[in-house]
Each structure stands twice: as structure tokens, then as C-alpha cells.
Amino acid sequence: MTAGRPFRPASLSLLLHYNITPMETMNGHAALQMAEAVTKAGGTFDISFFPFSRAKPTKGEVKLVTFRKCRMRKPLPHDKFDIDGKHFFLFLTENDEPKTCYRSLIRAMSFSTDNKIKLIKWYE
Secondary structure: OOOOOOOOHHHHHHHHHHOOOEEEEEEEEHHHHHHHHOOOOOOOOEEEOOOOOOOOOOOOOOOEEEEEEEEOOOOOOOOOOOHHHHHHEEEEEEOOOEEEEEHHHEEEEEEEEOOOOEEOOOOO
């Protein structure tokens, strides 16, 4: 794995792609609160989401990306959003690289407290 490139486990991508759910599900808001609590306690989490940029739209199939050993972060001085910041989830990768994703595009998370992959459900 090279620095700055997302880790893409084939098994998680396949499970989410084929909508196979042999794992727990978790409400999206509860997952973000858990990520905050784990980060404050010194732990990390893994996150899988679909990337999207309003500035650089992609054509064709969008692939799920996964980052491991992440921590939540606060907005940086240069972070500027054209829409309300509450729609974004801000985190640091294991290389301390700041990343941002749309909250509603997060599909799975795993926390260092139990290491179980949880599918994230935003809407019932």
C-alpha cells in the first residue's frame, strides 16, 4: 500500500456491492457519535464510503473507498464548503492526511473497540 492511497479490501467491497448483509447494521448518526467517542478515547476506526465531488464530477461507475485507522478531526482553517458543513464527515487517515466525505455516502464503519464491520443505514 502506498502512502495516501485508500485501502480497498476486496471482501468488504464485494459484500457491499452485492448487498450481502451478514453483519450488523448501525444508524448513521450513532456511528458518527461512536467514531467521535472512539477518537476521544485514543482509538481508531475504519471507514468505507462512495467518494463524490461537486467540483469534479466523475463519469461511469464510482468505486467504494476504504481508509483504515482513521481519527475524527476538526475543520482546518482552509476548509471551505459551498454547502452546509453538517453534511460532511471530517477525518484523518493513518498518515495524518485530512479527508472529507459526505456523511450520507458512508456505507460501513469498523471501530477499534470491537473490530466488527457495521453497515451504516442512514434512512429506514
